[in-house]
Amino acid sequence: MRLDEYQWSHNPRGMHNTQAAHFFDVERLARMHMGWAKIVAVDREFMNVIPKMLANNITPIVRLWRPRFGANGFTSDMVFAWKEYMSAGVRWFEFYNEPNLEAEWPVETPPDFNNVAGCIAPLMENWMDFAEKIIEMGGYPAFPALAEAVGRGEDVTSWLVTMFAYLSDNAYDRFRNIANNGLWCATHPYFYNHFYQEGANARQARSPEEQRADEGGWHFEYPYDPLTQADHPGLTAVSGGPDYPLGDPIGLTGMGQAFILKFQELFGGGAVPVVGTEGGITPVPSPGGVRQLDQRFPGFTWNSHAEATVALFNWLAQIGPPWMFGLTLWKDDEYWEGPSGPLPATRRLMETPPAFKSVPPIDALEGPGPHVVKVPVGPGPIHGSPDYHFLVVAPGFNTAWFFDNARDYWERFRPTVISSTDYIAYLPYAKSLGITVLATPDVAGFMTQQIKQRWPTVYFDLITGEQEADVATVLRERAASGRRFG
Amino acid sequence: MADYHFLYIDPSLGADWFLVAARRYWERFRPIVVNGFDLITYVPTHRSIAITTLARRDMAQKIADDVKKTFPRARHDPLVYDFVEEMKLTLDGRADLEQRFGVPENVTPTPTRKSR
Numbered sequence: 001m002r003l004d005e006y007q008w009s010h011n012p013r014g015m016h017n018t019q020a021a022h023f024f025d026v027e028r029l030a031r032m033h034m035g036w037a038k039i040v041a042v043d044r045e046f047m048n049v050i051p052k053m054l055a056n057n058i059t060p061i062v063r064l065w066r067p068r069f070g071a072n073g074f075t076s077d078m079v080f081a082w083k084e085y086m087s088a089g090v091r092w093f094e095f096y097n098e099p100n101l102e103a104e105w106p107v108e109t110p111p112d113f114n115n116v117a118g119c120i121a122p123l124m125e126n127w128m129d130f131a132e133k134i135i136e137m138g139g140y141p142a143f144p145a146l147a148e149a150v151g152r153g154e155d156v157t158s159w160l161v162t163m164f165a166y167l168s169d170n171a172y173d174r175f176r177n178i179a180n181n182g183l184w185c186a187t188h189p190y191f192y193n194h195f196y197q198e199g200a201n202a203r204q205a206r207s208p209e210e211q212r213a214d215e216g217g218w219h220f221e222y223p224y225d226p227l228t229q230a231d232h233p234g235l236t237a238v239s240g241g242p243d244y245p246l247g248d249p250i251g252l253t254g255m256g257q258a259f260i261l262k263f264q265e266l267f268g269g270g271a272v273p274v275v276g277t278e279g280g281i282t283p284v285p286s287p288g289g290v291r292q293l294d295q296r297f298p299g300f301t302w303n304s305h306a307e308a309t310v311a312l313f314n315w316l317a318q319i320g321p322p323w324m325f326g327l328t329l330w331k332d333d334e335y336w337e338g339p340s341g342p343l344p345a346t347r348r349l350m351e352t353p354p355a356f357k358s359v360p361p362i363d364a365l366e367g368p369g370p371h372v373v374k375v376p377v378g379p380g381p382i383h384g385s386p387d388y389h390f391l392v393v394a395p396g397f398n399t400a401w402f403f404d405n406a407r408d409y410w411e412r413f414r415p416t417v418i419s420s421t422d423y424i425a426y427l428p429y430a431k432s433l434g435i436t437v438l439a440t441p442d443v444a445g446f447m448t449q450q451i452k453q454r455w456p457t458v459y460f461d462l463i464t465g466e467q468e469a470d471v472a473t474v475l476r477e478r479a480a481s482g483r484r485f486g
Numbered sequence: 487m488a489d490y491h492f493l494y495i496d497p498s499l500g501a502d503w504f505l506v507a508a509r510r511y512w513e514r515f516r517p518i519v520v521n522g523f524d525l526i527t528y529v530p531t532h533r534s535i536a537i538t539t540l541a542r543r544d545m546a547q548k549i550a551d552d553v554k555k556t557f558p559r560a561r562h563d564p565l566v567y568d569f570v571e572e573m574k575l576t577l578d579g580r581a582d583l584e585q586r587f588g589v590p591e592n593v594t595p596t597p598t599r600k601s602r
Contacts, residue, residue: 233584233591234487242513388525403509411501417512417519423490426528 001180003271003322003362006140007091008059010356011035012316013349014328015335016278020065021045024332030056032349038277038328040065044081050088060085061142061277061328063094070105071096071122074130083137091139094186094277095130098147099123100159112153113162114445116453120166128171131178141178143259145186145277148250157238157246158446160258165454168266172369176267180364183272187255189279189327192293193300194222194251195308202226205297208290208304213311213348220315222251231296237261239420245395252276252312253324260323268369271362276327281308287340306344310352317355322362378425379433381457386434388427389484391415394439394447398468402438405472408479415484421450424458434459434485441466461485487591488536488561490529493517495540496549502570503540511577515586523556536561536587542568563587 014036017024021042026049029037037053038061039046046062053060062085064078074095082093098104105111111119123144131141146156167175196205198217203226206217219225223235228248232240237257238247249255256274263269285291285305292299300308309329316324329335336342370377379388391410393402410417415436427433435458439447444464452460465471478486493512495504504512504519512519517538520526529535537560541549546566553562567573580588 241516399513403505403513407501407505410505414497414521416521416525417504419516419518423518426530428528 001182001364003273003364004359006182006184006273006325006359008273008325009035009057010359011057011354012320012324012326012357013313013354014038014275014326016040016328016331017046018331018333024049026052026056026058028336029053029058032346033352033354034058034349035354036061036275036326036328039063041081043077044084047084047088050085050090054089059092060090061092061094061275062090063097063277065097068104068106069096070109070111071099071119071126073126074133079133082134082139086137086139092142092184092275093134093139094142094145095127096123096144098188099144100149100154100156101147102154110153113155113159114153114449116162116166116449120162121170124163124166124171128174128178131183135178135181140182140184140273142184142186142275142277145188146255147188148190148255152442155246156255157249157258160255160262162449164262164266165450169454172267176365176369179263179267179269179272183364184325185256185259185272185274186277187259187274187279189250189252189255189276190282190330191220191222191251191254191279192282193291193297194294195220195281195312196225196227196297197308197311203230208298208301211304211307211311213307213309213314213352218308218311218315218319220252220312220320222254223248227296242399245419252279252316252327253321256324257321260321264366266370268365268367270364270366271323272364273325274323275325278330279327280329281305281312282330284334284338284343286338302340303344306348309345310348313349314355317357322360325357325359378429378455379427379431379458380429382432382434382459386432386459388431388433389413389415390424390433390435391417392421392435392437392447392451393417393419394437394443396440396443397438398440401468401471405468406475409475412479412482413484421447424451424455432457432459434461436461436463436485438471439464459485487586489533490526491515491517491536491538491586492526493519493538493540494523494549494553495519495521496545497521498545499540499542500570503573507570507574508540508577510581514581514584523552526557526560531559534561535559536563538563538565538587540573541566561587 013034015034016038020040037058040063050060100111102110134141146159148156196219197211199206222228235244236247237249237254238261240247249258285302287302290299290301335346437447441464463474537553539549543566550564
């Protein structure tokens with residue numbers, strides 16, 4: 001399936017409904033020139049608005065809400081509702097919502113990306129069942145939107161990486177088949193003030209009062225924008241320097257970029273659509289106030305929020321990546337029924353015609369993918385001692401502990417020093433590998449899962465400690481005793 | 487910027503060439519530190535490579551010849567100094583100026599539309 005074959009309004013503007021079973025005013029959406037409407041429903045209570053939406057070139061996206069749904073599979077009442085919505089013309093469906101958040105799971109089974117067997121595996125297996133059911137009915141299934149949480153068991157990038165690793169290792173062909181038959185990715189880009197409009201040059205931002213939606217120079221490509229790159233050269237949505245070892249996806253297209261990068265890397269994509277089904281420039285402003293959560297960027301005000309909101313949709317249509325199809329703002333009541341009345345963005349959207357997006361014919365899959373050669377990926381079993389020895393400095397580990405204490409160890413054993421485990425996959429099966437990992441206790445589990453579970457033939461050697469002295473002692477003793485792996 | 491950036495430190499050079507001279511450089515740019523070239527041969531052909539080599543004058547020509555012969559498609563970034571302190575000055579300067587290869591790099595471009 002190609003990117004230009006998906007049926008939609010080609011208008012990136014969208015709004016999320018107030019809540020399930022709450023009236024959704026289609027005429028108001030039409031006055032704002034919306035192209036998407038995100039509907040969270042309990043059942044079929046929105047059936048009557050679907051024809052009106054489609055008649056106004058508004059593409060509906062439907063998710064059936066169930067409290068603390070966890071990794072449950074779909075039920076017969078869901079299938080019945082999906083079929084009804086499908087018969088009314090809905091094509092775009094979501095299933096799980098922010099599965100990396102505790103609020104979406106039963107209290108007794110909190111989510112954790114480290115828990116592959118109890119969390120990631122059932123989630124992905126049941127999600128694939130959903131996706132195949134939607135495709136069978138003629139619709140487009142969404143890859144689950146992750147909440148942009150950072151750190152610990154809810155960390156968004158770690159979740160994405162672990163979900164993709166599971167699919168790659170256990171359902172490679174099945175996922176590729178889903179990808180080639182209507183897959184899209186839902187994201188929730190609440191991107192704060194991670195945008196700006198150029199002033200005198202690309203690295204000089206206008207003040208909020210000077211911003212105009214109908215003038216050029218807008219930058220919504222965070223973290224790829226000139227300001228961020230000047231501050232953190234090379235930072236991407238999935239990788240970066242010591243400050244951001246897992247990258248920074250908190251931008252309008254950040255999580256979409258992360259999804260596409262991993263999709264291309266692990267499955268041979270291509271591109272599939274990405275739609276932000278919650279989010280926007282948040283938190284919504286109040287009169288007289290300035291929202292500036294990130295001090296590197298200008299804040300936004302009651303009125304500049306409106307200019308930027310119009311500009312972001314124009315940017316998505318005219319400049320943004322071809323796979324980013326739009327965003328449904330969070331949410332209808334916050335825009336229309338706030339404590340100070342409707343946000344100025346509602347007026348600006350009504351008085352500004354939408355920009356429509358032209359989509360190029362990019363295939364979902366660009367080739368047979370990295371697994372087409374059916375030989376084991378990565379290094380093989382160890383016979384005697386490993387052929388190669390990698391030393392990995394895990395994300396968050398204090399590098400000074402390594403540089404100040406590893407002299408004898410490195411001098412004696414000369415391991416290859418790496419920061420990312422991606423390179424392991426390139427080693428041929430005829431070669432073997434031992435890996436020494438320097439990690440803080442809080443990421444030890446993640447590193448174990450990333451290496452030991454993915455490459456069971458690799459000798460896994462973890463060095464961890466709460467104090468520098470703990471790590472120093474281990475390295476010194478190993479060097480003195482000639483034991484590379486202790 | 488290449489897909490993979492290697493920092494080659496010849497096995498005959500002591501630990502100071504890495505742990506002292508290249509410390510800040512590595513903390514800034516995180517290249518893969520290797521003592522031989524065989525690991526680099528595993529990079530898939532569709533991925534780009536850059537190799538920064540640290541060498542004294544007596545070994546520099548051989549290393550350059552080896553890189554050119556084995557990895558003709560790689561970007562070779564040779565650094566030749568006879569003393570750790572001189573190497574450190576250069577590498578620290580690169581870290582300070584955020585210049586991985588000693589020259590200004592273009593900022594990471596905005597992902598562009600792909601053509602078929």
